[in-house]
Amino acid sequence: MHLILLDAKTAFDVVDHTHLMRRLGHIGVTDNHWSLIDSFLRDSTSAVKWKWKGCVSAEFGVQQGVRKEEY
Structure with missing residues (x-):
């Protein structure tokens, strides 16, 4: 018996935007x-x-992950 667990929420935190856009183009989006x-x-x-x-920090560029709003 094999068990594979995937935490999709965590996976999206590390998705590189450039790689994501390239892959979307390759699959025909x-x-x-x-x-x-x-x-x-x-x-x-x-x-x-x-x-x-x-307090709020200075803005910084984001190159990976997905947007989240937490209060």
């Missing part, structure tokens, strides 16, 4: 859908907010 995803990921920035102080 249409131009309109590809462009939409690309515009969503291109020049992405993020910041860190500390709950206990209410």
Whole structure:
């Protein structure tokens, strides 16, 4: 018996945007859908907010992962 477990949520945290877009093109994602995803990921920035102080870090570029909003 074999058991394979995959934590898909964690897997998306490390997806490189350039590699993702290349793979989507290779599997035949249409131009309109590809462009939409690309515009969503291109020049992405993020910041860190500390709950206990209410401070927010400077923005920094994001090259991998998916967007999440946590409160």
